[in-house]
Amino acid sequence: MSLNQIKSDxxxxxxxxxxxxxxxxxxxxxxxxxxxxxGKAWIAFLVVVCLAGLYAYxxxxxxxxxxxxxxRDYTMWGVYISNFVFFVALSLIGVLMSxxxxxxxxxxxxxxxxxxxxxxxxxxxxxxxxxxxxxxxxDRLHFLFLHGRIxxxxxxxxxxxxxxxxxxxxxxxxxLIPSLATCKNHLHNKPKWQMKMYEWxxxxxxxxxxxxxxxxxxxxxxxxxxxxxxxxIHTVTAWLFATTLRAEWDSTNFGAYFVSxxxxxxxxxxxxxxxxxxxxxxxEKYLTPMxxxxxxxALVLMSxxxxxxxxxEYLVPAYKMSSLHANHLLNLFTGDEAAVYWSVVFFGMFMPxxxxxxxxxxxxxxxxxxxxxxVIAAWFKRYxxxxxxxxxxxxxxxxxPESWKHYSPSLVEMTIVAATFAAMMLxxxxxxxxxxxxxxxxxAEGKLEGKDEIINxx
Amino acid sequence: MRNKHYLAFVxxxxxxxxxxxxxxxxxxxxxxxxxxxxxxxxxxxxxxxxDTPVADIDVKLYVQRLFxxxxxxxxxxxxxxxxxxxxxxxxxxxxxxxxxxxxxxIEDDETFGNAEVKGSINWGVARKAQxxxxxxxxxxxxxxxxxxxxxxxxxxxxxxxxxxxxxxQLFRIRKISRHLQSNKQA
Amino acid sequence: xxEENEQNSRRKFLKFGLLAGGATLTALGLQQNILGEAxxxxxxxxxxxxxDGKLVEVDSALVNHHAADTHLTQDQIRQGIEGRRFVMVIDxxxxxxxxxxxxxxxxxxxxxxxxxxxxVKRMQDAELTAPYWFPQPCYHCDNPPCTKVCPxxxxxxxxxxxxxxxxxxxxxxxxxxxxxxxxxxxFNFGRPQxxxxxxxxxxxxxxCCTTKASTVGTVSKCDFxxxxxxxxxxxxxxxECPNGTIFFGDENEDxxxxxxxxxxxxELLKSRAAYRQFEELGTKPRVYYLPPVExxxxxxxxxxxxxxxx
Numbered sequence: 046m047s048l049n050q051i052k053s054d055x056x057x058x059x060x061x062x063x064x065x066x067x068x069x070x071x072x073x074x075x076x077x078x079x080x081x082x083x084g085k086a087w088i089a090f091l092v093v094v095c096l097a098g099l100y101a102y103x104x105x106x107x108x109x110x111x112x113x114x115x116x117r118d119y120t121m122w123g124v125y126i127s128n129f130v131f132f133v134a135l136s137l138i139g140v141l142m143s144x145x146x147x148x149x150x151x152x153x154x155x156x157x158x159x160x161x162x163x164x165x166x167x168x169x170x171x172x173x174x175x176x177x178x179x180x181x182x183x184d185r186l187h188f189l190f191l192h193g194r195i196x197x198x199x200x201x202x203x204x205x206x207x208x209x210x211x212x213x214x215x216x217x218x219x220x221l222i223p224s225l226a227t228c229k230n231h232l233h234n235k236p237k238w239q240m241k242m243y244e245w246x247x248x249x250x251x252x253x254x255x256x257x258x259x260x261x262x263x264x265x266x267x268x269x270x271x272x273x274x275x276x277x278i279h280t281v282t283a284w285l286f287a288t289t290l291r292a293e294w295d296s297t298n299f300g301a302y303f304v305s306x307x308x309x310x311x312x313x314x315x316x317x318x319x320x321x322x323x324x325x326x327x328x329e330k331y332l333t334p335m336x337x338x339x340x341x342x343a344l345v346l347m348s349x350x351x352x353x354x355x356x357x358e359y360l361v362p363a364y365k366m367s368s369l370h371a372n373h374l375l376n377l378f379t380g381d382e383a384a385v386y387w388s389v390v391f392f393g394m395f396m397p398x399x400x401x402x403x404x405x406x407x408x409x410x411x412x413x414x415x416x417x418x419x420v421i422a423a424w425f426k427r428y429x430x431x432x433x434x435x436x437x438x439x440x441x442x443x444x445x446p447e448s449w450k451h452y453s454p455s456l457v458e459m460t461i462v463a464a465t466f467a468a469m470m471l472x473x474x475x476x477x478x479x480x481x482x483x484x485x486x487x488x489a490e491g492k493l494e495g496k497d498e499i500i501n502x503x
Numbered sequence: 504m505r506n507k508h509y510l511a512f513v514x515x516x517x518x519x520x521x522x523x524x525x526x527x528x529x530x531x532x533x534x535x536x537x538x539x540x541x542x543x544x545x546x547x548x549x550x551x552x553x554d555t556p557v558a559d560i561d562v563k564l565y566v567q568r569l570f571x572x573x574x575x576x577x578x579x580x581x582x583x584x585x586x587x588x589x590x591x592x593x594x595x596x597x598x599x600x601x602x603x604x605x606x607x608x609i610e611d612d613e614t615f616g617n618a619e620v621k622g623s624i625n626w627g628v629a630r631k632a633q634x635x636x637x638x639x640x641x642x643x644x645x646x647x648x649x650x651x652x653x654x655x656x657x658x659x660x661x662x663x664x665x666x667x668x669x670x671x672q673l674f675r676i677r678k679i680s681r682h683l684q685s686n687k688q689a
Numbered sequence: 690x691x692e693e694n695e696q697n698s699r700r701k702f703l704k705f706g707l708l709a710g711g712a713t714l715t716a717l718g719l720q721q722n723i724l725g726e727a728x729x730x731x732x733x734x735x736x737x738x739x740x741d742g743k744l745v746e747v748d749s750a751l752v753n754h755h756a757a758d759t760h761l762t763q764d765q766i767r768q769g770i771e772g773r774r775f776v777m778v779i780d781x782x783x784x785x786x787x788x789x790x791x792x793x794x795x796x797x798x799x800x801x802x803x804x805x806x807x808x809v810k811r812m813q814d815a816e817l818t819a820p821y822w823f824p825q826p827c828y829h830c831d832n833p834p835c836t837k838v839c840p841x842x843x844x845x846x847x848x849x850x851x852x853x854x855x856x857x858x859x860x861x862x863x864x865x866x867x868x869x870x871x872x873x874x875x876f877n878f879g880r881p882q883x884x885x886x887x888x889x890x891x892x893x894x895x896x897c898c899t900t901k902a903s904t905v906g907t908v909s910k911c912d913f914x915x916x917x918x919x920x921x922x923x924x925x926x927x928x929e930c931p932n933g934t935i936f937f938g939d940e941n942e943d944x945x946x947x948x949x950x951x952x953x954x955x956e957l958l959k960s961r962a963a964y965r966q967f968e969e970l971g972t973k974p975r976v977y978y979l980p981p982v983e984x985x986x987x988x989x990x991x992x993x994x995x996x997x998x999x
Contacts, residue, residue, distance in 0.1 A: 110906070111878040118804075118875050121863040181861015181876065181906035185841075188860050192841040194644045195655055199840035199864055208662055215669060222676070248673060249680030256676050263672045270665055290834050290870040290970050438872045439967065440825065443810050444995040445803050569773070569939050570923050571946035573953065595953075596943050599772050636848060641837040643767075643845050 066489055073481045073488075074231055076326040080478055084325070088478075091471040098464015101457045102178060110181075113457045119442055120435045120452035125179035127427040128462050132172035132469070133206075133282045134307035134423070139165025139213055140275030141311045144268045153339050155491040156331045156483045160318050161311075162217040163482070167472035169210050169278075171465045178461050198284045209271075209278045216267045218246075219260060223486045226250040239479070279307050286430070292369040293434025302354040309347040310423040313397065316340045316416035318473075320409060322482055331483050334409060341407030344416070348398035355394065373437040381451075382433045385425055393422025531557060533607055533620035537591075544591040544626055548581075548607040552615065556585025560612055564589045567604035567621075575605075597627020766855065769847030770919050774940035774975075776850065777826065777913070778957060781981035783934040784809065784822040786991060793929030797914065799890055799903060801883050803996035804875050806911035807926050811991065820988050821981035824934060826926065827852065827873040827911035828966065828974030835865035835874065844908070850940070850975050851913050859907035866908060870970055879905040913937075923948055932985065940975075 076084075105113045116123050142161035146154035177183050193200045225247035229240065250256060280300035287299035296302070316337065323332040362370045363378070377386040397419045400406045406415065432452055436442070442450055454462070476482070536547040546564060550557040560581050565572035575595075579587040587607075597603045602625050609618040638646045786809050794800075794807050806826060813820040829852045836844050836852060843858035844865050866874040877883070887903040914924040918937075927935045928948050936952065938945030943954045957963070961979040 109879040109881050109884065111880040114878070116876075116878065118866070119872060121866045121876055179862070181863065181908075182859065185858075185860040188841045188843075188858065192644060192843075192858065194840055194842055195647050195652060196640045196642070197838050197840040197864070199838070199862060201655075203840075204659060208659075208666075211666060212662075215666065219669075219673065222673075249677045251680050253679060255679055259672050259676050259679075263669045266665060266669055270662065274662070285864070286867075288838060289868040290972070291867065435867070439870050440872055441810060441812070442872075444805070444808065446996060446999045448999055449803065568942050568944040568946070568951065569918070569921050570937065571944075571948070571951040573942075573944045573946075573951045596941055636846060641833050641846060643836075644842045 065492075069489065070227060070231060070485055072328070072330065073483050073485050074228065076477055077228065077479060077481060078232060078234075084478070088471070088474060091467045091474065094467035095464050095471060098461050098467070101460035101464070105178075105457050105461070106183070113455060115448070115452055115455045115458065117445075117449040117452070119438065119445075119449055120432060122179065122431055122435060123452055124428065124432075124454045124458050124462050125175050127424075127431040128465060129172050129175035129179070130282055130303075130427040130431060131310075131424050132168045132175060132465070133279055134303070134310045134427070135314055135469075136165045136168035136172065136209070136213075137275050137279055137304070137307035138168070138311035138314050139216070140272055141308050142315050143216075144271050144275070147268055148272075151339075152491055153336060155487045156328075157315065157319065157336065158487065159217070159220065159484045160322060160482055161315060162213060163473050163476045164314065164318060164469075166210065166213045166217055167469045167476075169206060169213065170472065171469045173206060173210075174468070175462075175465055178465075198281060198288050201281045202278075202285060205274070205278045205281050209274050212267060212271050212274055216264070216271055219263050219267065220484055220487065221480060222246075222248055222250050222260065223252065224481050224484060226252070227485055228480070242479075276304055279303050291434060292439065293373045293437070294430075295369075296358060298354065298357050302358050305347070305350045305354045306423070306426065309344070309351045309394075309397070310420065312340055312343045312347050313416040313419035313423065316344070316412055317420060320413040320416075322477070323409070326477070326482065328483060331488060337409045337412045338404075338407045341401035341412045344397050344412075344419070345399075345401050348394055352394050352398060355390070369439060373434045376433055376437055377429065382429060386429055389422045389426045389429060392418050393426055531560070531609055531612075531615040531618040533562075533609065533618050535605060535607055535620055535622035537605075537622070537624045537626070539626075544593065546575075546589045546591045546605065546607075546624075548579075548587045548589070548620070550581050550585045550587070550609065550618075556583065557581060557615070558583045558585060560609060560615065562587040563608050563610060565606040565608065566595055566627075567606055572606055591626065593626070593628075595627050597625070597629055599629070601625050601627060601629040603627040766853060767845060767847065769849035769851060770915060771848075772941060773849040773918070775829070775913050775915075775918060776938055776940040776945065776954060777829075777976040778936040778938075778945050778954070778963065778979065779824050779976060780934050780936070780961075780979040781821050781823065782979060782984045783930075783932040783986075784824055784981075785932055785986040785989070786811075786822040787931060788995070789929040789931055790824055790926035790935060793925035794911070797925040798909075799887060800875075801880075801886050802998070804880075804883070805996075806875065806909070819981070820990075821984075822988070823978075824926075825871065825873070825966075826976060827913075828871060828972065828976045829913060831973035831975060832971055834868040834870065834970075834972055838864045838868045840864065847915075849915065849918075851915055853912055853915070854908060854910065856904040856907045856909065859904070861906045861908070863908065870967060870972065874908050874910045876908050877903070877905050 080088075110116070114123070139162045143154060143158035143165075147158065177186065180186070189200065189203055193203070195201075225243050229243040229247055232240070232243070280303065283299040283303035286294035287296055289295075319332050319336055319340070323329055359374065359377075363374050366374070376382055397415055400415055401412060406412060436450060436452065530552065532551045534549045534551075536549065538545045538547065548562045548564065550560055550562065558581050561578040562581060563578045564575040564587075566575055567573075573595075575591065576589055579589055581587045595603060602623050605622045605624060607620050607622075609615055611617065636642055636646060638648045640648065640651070788809055790807050791805050791809060795802065795805070798806060800806065808825045810823045810825055811820055812823040829850055831846075831850070833844075833846055833852050836846050839845070840862060841858055841860055842855075843860065844852060844854045846852055861876070863876060866872075866876060884905070914922075917924060923937050923946065927937045927946075930947070933947040933949050936945035936947045936950075936957070938951075938954060940954060945952055945954050945957065957979070958977055963977040963979050965974045965977055
């Protein structure tokens, strides 16, 4: 066995036998081997929502946008842009839940890393889709490459998104190589093209010590690289706003504020994903209550960091209440958006900061409920960052129709947003139906090395 | 529609010329003389009618600009010799060739109606020619600041270089395996 | 290329005609005829005045009914008019919210309400200070936050100070709109009324400025009407104002004019204590305001709400 070959010097840990390894392989390959009735229904549902989104986009692009979309001259950016920010934030899950934990030797990352990375890849793709949906002339998308100005934050964003997608894909793929060899050798009754795909993608993996050495080295380089990339992708996204002269975005704090929010969303998203995969694919043995316990603690930490940045972002300007900031801030605190704003503060920050402090709240079910609420609040948080300020520019809005003053997304816009969510989940689901969603070798390696955290968790 | 506009325009022109004809008793002739002084330049407008100087008539002096005539001081009344003297201010921007087009006018005079004379003098401050838009963050694609291009390209090259290196490593994995296979076969 | 040259020479020819005639007259029509653009005669006669002031009657088809062919090439649009630095001065003491500048501008640019490239806002700085009317076009800033963020060079600063838009380049990301602290920009969402109006009134070369408002999915705004400025004509917002509120001119000539009065820019700004809106933002606008002191009209509230129709 290849794993045993290189780890032969560590066989002092008598915790992991060949039989156990075979059982584990079977369990982790099960969702790939067979898709049940509910699994198919879920995929069908996601496909239908995606198609509805495509149809909505067709309507948006063929009819007058004045009628299909609620955007007007003042609120010229709507849910597409806030959705874009949300997905970019979600894509940082790969940085946090895979790279950071790996580098800091939190061994419980092992079954989580691939889930995090595939969500990251899917999210960043849908971030790109959201941006295209927001464009007035998507037929001129290639102008970005023909006429791109390096001074423009949008061009920075395009560059960093392309780089991040590439890096994430490679980082997803490299640890997948041994798993692909496993798939090739252990899956049966699969269509020929699928087996050929495994064969082709596994890059002639045989698990020789030299191959392991190259694999580990590549992973280490990428793991280090993806952290600054992830931070910069969300920082540049923050700069799309902070480089303007508008009061609501005029903040030196914005990059860090966005990144901290993304980490909170990342932990919450991870909890939801773990809960779903655990139940749907019967992976309770690998995604354990220990993971919920640890993620719950991480949620508390990230919430407090995010609260800290929010205090800086809102309360410091509110203390000064300069006339440039005043109408935007008062609109959030006591005006039209107050209900949404305070709900987000309570459900999106204080609840996840306080409830998981109690051990009973870090059990799978309560923590999952908390995480779902945090994810929803996180989406509305991006809405609050992007949109209400636009309706409160420096110079007063006068002599315009009613619809120009207040923005509420149209049916077309909401359908497209829903479709981006469905597409994100579809990508993750399909991935998990073709490749083991938990890295077999990484978990085995962890067990083999007898990491206390995994074995002795009570 | 446009026809109507033009007809109206032509009609107005006709009216103006007709009005002129009625009010005008004689034709005033105007000429310009420029005098360069030590501290102040001056411009003299000489008004004559039938070769005799016209006194006590208001003359206005202008400089021709893109959209209109810029008045140079207030109106000046001619003296007995038919001369209106204007102090000519310094620092008026001239055309690109450094010349100022000066216009002197008699406007709506009871006896002479309208009269005008044009002259050109190189007293003005030459207007700045094409201003080059320098390199700046708000400049066009070709005008990005050099440091900006250098730094951003270095960052991009560094990151993509690393990515390419990693991908090349992947192909080493495949190579090793093929090497093994050929060994086995041998 | 050849076609472009021909256009150029023709344009020069037409300009010459303009200078000689003082208006767009027979000369133009005749020259066009000489150039070989044979037109069928209509039989309809029009009276026109020739360069030397004679009145003649010619066939309507010979008269160039358009002011002149002033369509500029892409390079000219991006370069700017040589040696000019356009500047605007708005005298707040004169604005009575008659909204004629808005109407003139809308006519010029083929836009329908509620799209206004120049807006007139009711401003009141503090509770006890007097309200005033505030005409607000694009400020054509010298440190433009909008051109800074444009990803594709679709909006750009020209040497004549104008911030222009190339609507064939714009990708509709609206980043420039987000970046503009003055909300001066407008997006063509393809409002059906506007679409129908565009079809009925196609944009002629003589009648529209460089910014084509009719391109759906792109950003447009006040463009200081450079094609008219090149001909020595003031923008419509300036000429339409019954009170002479808006002055326009060339900073290099140190002169602004509202069509009736002409001032030296530097003296006007000095004597009337001019200011620029939100100087602290560092955008360096090319539009100056003269404070609303010693007003020509008492302030009157607007009698009706404008642009209510969706």
